[in-house]
Amino acid sequence: MTKTTPVTPKQDRPPERKKRSLLGSGLIVSSMTFLSRILGLVRDIVIASLVGAGGAADAFFIAFKIPNFLRRLFAEGAFNQAFIPVLSEYAEKKTKAELRLLIDSVAGCLGLSLVTLTCLAMLAAPALVWVFAPGFASDPAKQAITADLLRLTFPYLLLISLTAFSGSILNTWGRFAIPAITPVLLNLSLIGCALFLTPLVSSAAEALAWGVLIAGMVQLAFQLPFLAQIGLFPIPRPKWKHEGVKRILKLMAPALFGVSISQINLLLDTLLASFLEDGSVGWLYYADRLVELPLGVFGIAIATIILPALSRQHASSDGDKFAQLLDWSLRMVLLIGLPATLALVILAKPLLITLFQYGAMTATDIVMSAQALQAYALGLLAFMLIKVLAPGYFARQNTRTPVKIGIKAMLANMIFNLILIVPLAHVGLALATAASAFLNAGWLALGLKKEGVLRWSPGWGRYSLQLATALTAMVLLLLWLTPQATTWLSESLTERVVRLAIIVIAGAGTYLSVLFLAGIRLKHFKHQE
Structure with missing residues (x-):
């Protein structure tokens, strides 16, 4: 008799995933992200007009940067890269009940951890400000204002991490548009609070801090109905001994230093900039915001769609398709990253003058920000390459190699910072970040090549x-x-x-x-x- 493979009943199978070409998915994410980034520029124009790049701006930027940095490092970095491969494997190989238990367990453990961290951080706000901006210690008033603002902004980490958790599920099931459009709500909240809440509170910086907090609540609330729509609305149940949770935690620990290493380097820039003249933190912030436009619209968009795809191909043991997808990603990054880099270098001053030189923003601020923008722009291609090369490791649940590479790149960045900060001040910090990013990307590519995962398809010379x-x-x-x-x-x-x-x-x-x-x-x- 012929043996038949048991068929899983339809009601026990995970929800169907939307299928479309990667280019189509990428265009959806890019268009949604583009809208968000344009609103982000409007937001920054409003901030520049209201607070400029002086001491008050520095206080808000630090108070916003701390939870935002941890979001990128934790929620969109380590957690995202560890969760999606395990989630994809459960979606491919497990029943719907097993999949739901994983999601509920992760939601419970993640939520409990974040609530605890948020409470501790709010209590220790002055110490956190000292850690992230030690230069503020010479100005007690500035340090105190920053700590007060941080108590308002830090709960954003809790809310946005749960939003990222929801977005990871939606992305895995091909619902890319909803997570991609969600950041628009942050920009709308900040613009609205800056314009309408400022007259009701003590300062524009405080209004912006409230805007961050409100945005976190709205972003999370926005995504939850879409999870319910695909039958994966989480019911938090902390189960630390769940097999999937343990695997995610194991993958997360080293991933903290992997794909998010560029964010750590940017944080080091801010830390060192706090020792420089007033405005240095702001100059780096405005420069970074313009570099983030092409990076977010294209680099992060490509990374968003390829991680679930690479994870599925690894789960199905399809090495050829895995390699083809990495090759496709690199071609896409070069197609967009190279012209974006050159355009930012050439148009640095015109962009900053057009977007930001109003109100409190001075001509000196524009010149200083333009120099930082040109330096950061030189590393844009490397930032994009890191975003698409790191998933080549994470999709195969290999987090150790990126960690080793990330640590080397971070040490290189520190050395470059110390060499360049004295002669070039804030520009030297930006150049150091760009140089270390290229080292990071190069080491990631070499590692994938040695492991036989990255293979060059025909036609690279002509291309x-x-x-x-x-x-x-x-x-x-x-x-x-x-x-x-x-x-x-x-x-x-x-x-x-x-x-x-x-x-x-x-x-x-x-x-x-x-x-x-x-x-x-x-x-x-x-x-x-």
Whole structure:
């Protein structure tokens, strides 16, 4: 008699996952993220106008950076990279009941841990400010204000981590749009509180801190109905001995230093900048915000869609598809990262003048921020490469190798910081971060190559030549079209925006046109799982 494989009843199977091409998924995430980042720029324009880049701005930026840094390090870094591979494996191989138990157990353990951490952090706010910005100790009033603001902003970590947990589930089931649009709510909250709450509280900085807290609550509430829609609404039940929870915890410990190493380097920049002249933290903040635009819209978008896909292919033992997806990701990063890098370097001052030189933002702030932006921009490609190379390890539940690489990169960053901070001040900090990011990306790529996971597909030589030709044409056009900074300063807001839009559209149009003439087509980047 022929043996038959038992069929799992439909009601016992996990929910169906939406299937679409990776390019289609990437476009969804990129478009949603683009909307969020544009609103983020509006938010930063409002902040720059209200608080500029002085002592009050530094206090808010530190109070916001601490929970935001921990969010990226923990929720979107270690937890996300450890949770999605295990969740994908359960979705592929386990029943719906086993999957739900994993989600409920993780929700309970995560929630309990975060509540405890939040309570302790609020009690120890002054100590946290000293750790993250020791230079503030020389100004007791500034340190006290920062600690007060931190007590308002730190619960954001609890709320946004649970939001990231929800988003990981939605992304694994192909619902990319909801997690991608969620950050819009943070920007709307900050803009609304800055404009309408400021007159009701002691300062604009306090209004912004309330905006952070409100945003965390709204973002979490927004995602929960969509989890219920796919039948995976979590009921928190802390089960520390659950097999899946133990595996996630085991993977998380080293992952803390893996994919989030660039965030640790940025934090070191802030820490050292707190010892420099007033405004240094703000200059780095505004520069980082502009680098985050292409990084978030494209680099993080690609990383968001490939981690669940790589995890599924690893679970199904499909090594060839795994390698093809990594190769596709690298091509996409170069296609977008290289022109974005060159455009930010050339247009640093025009961008900052157009977006931020209003109200409390001075001409000196623009010059200093532009120098930091150019330095950070040099590392943009490396930041993007880290985002797509690290999942090549995490999807295979290998967190040790990225940790070793991350530690080496962090040590290199510290050395670069000490070498460059004296002659170049805040610009040296940004350059050190960029240089260490390239070391990090290079070591990640070499490791994947040695393990046989990263394999170069045919056509890389031709592709590199096509990119180089298009980039040369774009750079020449941008240099020709971009006037001196004095021209931008003499123009009105409308004139600045129109001129900048024309230059950006012309540069992007030239780049894409030359790529088309060189033989590159959209169909070349379609990749079906």
